[in-house]
Amino acid sequence: MWCVPHPKKREHTLVLLDTEGLGDVEKGDNQNDSWIFALAILLSSTFVYNSMGTINQQAMDQLQHPFRAAWRTWAKRPPGLQSLKYLRFGPYRRKFANPYIRQMPFYLPPGTSQKDKNFNLPRLCIRKFFPKKKCFIFDRPTQRKKLGQLEDLGDDELDSEFVQQAAEFCSYIFLNSKTKTLSGGIKVTGPRLETLVLTFVNTISSGDLPCMENAVLALAEIENSAAVQKAIAHYEQQMAEKLQLPTETLQELLDLHRDVEKEAIDIFMKNSFKDEENVFQKELATKLDKKRDEFCDQNVKASSERCSALIKEIFSPLEEGVKQGLYSKSGGYRLYVEKKEELKIKYLETPRKGLQAEEILQEYLKSKESVGEAILQTDQTLSEKEKQIEVERVRAEAAQAAAKMLEEMQIRNQQIMEQKEKSYQEHVRQLAEKMEKDRAQMLEEQERTMALKLQEQARLIQEGFQEENRRLHNEIQNLQKKMKKSKKECFLS
Structure with a gap:
């Protein structure tokens, strides 16, 4: 196997697979030839067969055993080759002017006997699996006495006619050989070629027949799993880079999630194929939902931490005053309430507190209710009735705050439900485009x-x-x- 950059197509590699000759006594038996032949066909987009002299019955007989194995291998689905190139090396240069004469090696003589069937088998295979065929004729590359040193000769030492013929052949291959493509328009990349080779070789080694359809399904499972990971990695990277925690609102996070999720789904669609019953896309959707929830949890945590720090910083003068007894005197309760309201306003006006701003504030105020009530009861300037009215006011204020938090929670839940529906619709939209x-x-x-x-x-x-x-x-x-x-x-x- 040789892998070289394609001289005509950018971002393409020309992969040359050499079977090293069929029928070589040093390589093994006919079964060995059959599997090598089948592998070469399964892995190639263009198959080049060369023979010395004319493409005669001997050349067809040499393909008998390989084609028998290949016929069983391809019984369900053809391997997807686009063309077959025939090279004929010979001591004499011959050109076929009549197209009918060029097709003579593939002519099927009539007959129904087993002998006739054996005779026609390689021809049927060639006609069935190689719809495009082209014949190239080469002169002898150099003088007979130099043939043993052929690999060491430079172009200037080769026959000029041969060099020209070789150049024409290479030019044809470079311009006309297509990218190896599997059923469904799946282009074979380096990693995909590796997977196919390993799958076929392992299948042959286990005694089974290699099947392109099964190999493609195995390849799809590997690549679809990798596509899910690639999409998730992109989502995580983009969210980590663009999301500034805590967000002021939940919708801010969900809007970013929607944009990045769309990109992640697109990446999956471009890198996946043959996702039967959308198994891997469902896996992606589940993981994206989980990642969204994780970022929502991180957002809540970041907001809680920031708000707790702000509460400690902003309300420290109030707590210091309580410790010093500034409010434990006549008229002290009014001073305490005024200071508390002043600090509440300062807290509420501080930006980027996030979703937990109200909840953390109410938790703090609730924890200080006993302090406020103690200051209220010790204030001699207030009557018992006024104290009772103040207690009811504080309770009503707390109940109102709790109702507000409940309403906000319901709104957030509704936003999450709407986002889930949008996510589903985005999956459906991109799936519909891909399927079409x-x-x-x-x-x-x-x-x-x-x-x-x-x-x-x-x-x-x-x-x-x-x-x-x-x-x-x-x-x-x-x-x-x-x-x-x-x-x-x-x-x-």
Whole structure:
């Protein structure tokens, strides 16, 4: 395997997989060739087959065993190759001017015997799984006596015709070979290639047949899990950077949560695929809800800590006066109340206290009720009736404050419920967009496959292969049903 930067496409890597020749006696038996061949097909977007001399029956026979294994491997779903390139090296340069002659190696002679089926198997595989084929013809690269030193020769020591032919071949590959794409338009990246290789090799080692569909599902599980983590990491980072605790209101935090959550969902959508039954998206939604609640808890805690510190700082003169007995005298209660109200106003006017401002204040005032009542009872300037009226006023004020806090709590709960609904709608919106995009892509793939199958059906009819034609006709009908369903399908209302 060689990995080199693609000379024509930015942010692409050209990965070259070399099977090192099929039928090599030093490598193993036919089964070994079959698995190497199957792996090369499963992992590639373009398959290059070279042979010495013409592409004759011997070349087809050499593919017999690999194609038997490949046929079983691909029985359920084709591997998704876009093209097959044939190289022919030979001592003589030959050009096929007639397109029909170029297709001769893939012609299917009529016959239904086992011998005929064996003869046609590699041809059927090539025609079925490689709809695009191109033949390149090369002269001998150098003089016969220098062939043993071929790897050490420079371009100037090679035959000029060969160099030109090689340049044309490379140019064609660079410009026409597509990015390796799995079913559903999933482009294969480096990490995805690694996962596919490990999955296929482990499957073969265990004695099972490698299956692209199963490999894609395994790949999807790995990548979807990583997509959830990536989205959560982005959410945590952005919230930590942009959220200034404590917030003045809950809505301030929820607005930021909504914006960052939207970004996180978008990241998940771009990095996930084949999320069957939206399992991983539901996991993301659950984790985002949990993270939102955690930030809400942090907000409450930060507000409580700040308000407690402010209370201690702002009301310290009042407490110091109580300790010094400034209010334990005639008319002292009025002075105590005036000072307390003055400090309450100062506290309430201090910014960035957060959600716990009223609750922490009321907790403090409640803790000092006994102090105020003691000062009230010792004030000789007030009558018993006036003292009773003052006690009732303080109680009413406390009850009013409690009712206000309850109302604020109900408002916050309502805001949380509204935010949950908005979060759900955002998940639905982005999922609908992704599913519509996937549906359009799937329909495009189906239409492309349909066109190729119709071409092949026409050829089979022309060549008189009724059995293969019936099989292909059934495939076309099934594909037409899928396309009809895809066009009518409405994923979300």
